Amino acid sequence: MRIFLCIGILFISCNSEKQKISESETSKKEYDMYVPSEMATHMNRMFDIQENIKNQIQSGIIPNEFPEEILKIHTAKLSDFKERNQNFEAFSHLFLERFELIFDTTSSVPLKQRYNDVVNLCISCHQTECTGPIPRIQKLIIK
Numbered sequence: 001m002r003i004f005l006c007i008g009i010l011f012i013s014c015n016s017e018k019q020k021i022s023e024s025e026t027s028k029k030e031y032d033m034y035v036p037s038e039m040a041t042h043m044n045r046m047f048d049i050q051e052n053i054k055n056q057i058q059s060g061i062i063p064n065e066f067p068e069e070i071l072k073i074h075t076a077k078l079s080d081f082k083e084r085n086q087n088f089e090a091f092s093h094l095f096l097e098r099f100e101l102i103f104d105t106t107s108s109v110p111l112k113q114r115y116n117d118v119v120n121l122c123i124s125c126h127q128t129e130c131t132g133p134i135p136r137i138q139k140l141i142i143k
């Protein structure tokens with residue numbers, strides 16, 4: 001029972017794209033019980049924040065307000081089956097470092113490139129931690 005529940009959660013939070021097709025009748029009940037972790041909720045916030053910045057850049061606005069709530073990546077609780085391992089910690093530090101650079105108005109690196117560097121870090125961490133949302137994250141790239 002417990003194992004089934006974990007697998008259900010794993011599919012939803014990390015493989016939601018594929019899971020929708022393969023979902024079987026017997027496991028439906030488990031999905032109904034799914035409550036997103038604090039980190040999963042925060043990740044969706046991070047997605048929105050990043051998408052907002054993308055829209056600003058594309059409309060020629062220079063983002064100048066660092067959203068403090070992004071820092072919650074350091075404290076938000078992960079799903080039960082996941083742990084804050086060294087890999088996660090290393091990537092989250094690197095991610096925040098790059099994220100801060102978006103707001104560095106003195107940087108000589110083009111804004112679009114600093115923005116895309118952040119999206120690529122989202123993807124790098126996801127490649128090792130949670131591959132499901134990658135196709136969605138890729139849409140954040142500014143071409």
Ligand code: HEC
Pocket residue numbers: 012013014036037038039040041043044046047050077078079082087088089091092095118119121122123125126129130133136137
């Ligand atoms: C340090 C590693 C790391 C970084 C950086 C990272 N993620 Fe995540 N992301 C995760 C992990 C781990 C989960 C699964 C969280 C859980 O289930 O508790 C996740 C989950 C998600 C989810 C699925 C949430 C859900 O509803 O289940 C989305 C969407 C997401 N991340 C988007 C992003 C975006 C966009 C960025 C960059 C702005 C980003 N992530 C950066 C590790 C990371």
